[in-house]
Amino acid sequence: MIRVLLADDQTLVRAAFAMLVGSDPEMEVVGEAATGLEAVALARSARADLVVMDIRMPELDGIEATRRIAADEDLAGVKVLVLTTYDTDDHIVEALRAGASGFLVKDTRPADLLAAIRTVAAGESLLSPGPTARLIARVLSAPSAPAGPGPEALGMLSERECQVLALVARGLNNTGIAESLGLSPLTAKTHVSRIMGKLGARDRAQLVIAAYESGLVVPAGGS
Numbered sequence: 001m002i003r004v005l006l007a008d009d010q011t012l013v014r015a016a017f018a019m020l021v022g023s024d025p026e027m028e029v030v031g032e033a034a035t036g037l038e039a040v041a042l043a044r045s046a047r048a049d050l051v052v053m054d055i056r057m058p059e060l061d062g063i064e065a066t067r068r069i070a071a072d073e074d075l076a077g078v079k080v081l082v083l084t085t086y087d088t089d090d091h092i093v094e095a096l097r098a099g100a101s102g103f104l105v106k107d108t109r110p111a112d113l114l115a116a117i118r119t120v121a122a123g124e125s126l127l128s129p130g131p132t133a134r135l136i137a138r139v140l141s142a143p144s145a146p147a148g149p150g151p152e153a154l155g156m157l158s159e160r161e162c163q164v165l166a167l168v169a170r171g172l173n174n175t176g177i178a179e180s181l182g183l184s185p186l187t188a189k190t191h192v193s194r195i196m197g198k199l200g201a202r203d204r205a206q207l208v209i210a211a212y213e214s215g216l217v218v219p220a221g222g223s
Contacts, residue, residue: 003030005048007039036060050079070099096205156198164191169211
């Protein structure tokens with residue numbers, strides 16, 4: 001059973017998500033939060049496995065709420081799936097850097113939301129060759145983008161690990177990485193875990209950011 005906490009300042013949105021999540025026999029809604037502060041508090045008290053987090057909320061926005069959850073050692077197993085109104089929301093990169101494991105737009109299909117919850121709860125990041133990677137690439141290529149770890153960070157990685165990291169940034173899962181490099185899925189998973197450890201990344205979402213910020217992967221149209 002996946003214990004889900006819903007964090008959104010709109011009552012009707014929370015109610016709709018609660019009905020949807022509650023309709024799945026493998027999921028249970030354990031709390032609803034109308035503010036970021038409530039989300040952090042309920043993540044602790046309700047012992048949620050996953051928080052569906054809206055970015056724009058009163059008192060404490062979803063980004064800071066995600067950062068506090070990710071930084072709390074007692075909540076190390078709690079995953080955050082961020083919701084945004086538009087897939088061009090530049091704040092999504094901040095949320096991923098803060099510790100979110102992926103994002104969805106609010107108008108996504110119900111079945112896709114349930115699939116996303118399962119994916120993130122299982123320890124995978126909701127990253128694909130679609131909007132997440134494109135959005136990160138676009139935001140990090142902007143002149144105002146924050147400084148990342150820099151090319152020197154790649155010096156900690158072996159040549160094979162750099163290849164794996166580049167494929168992670170392109171949105172491939174362990175199976176896709178294994179097929180691309182002629183490895184077993186288990187070996188690909190081991191490489192990804194080691195890269196996370198070396199770069200201090202919480203999950204694959206942060207690996208994608210690191211790949212772009214270090215210059216290993218160049219945004220489309222970049223040089």
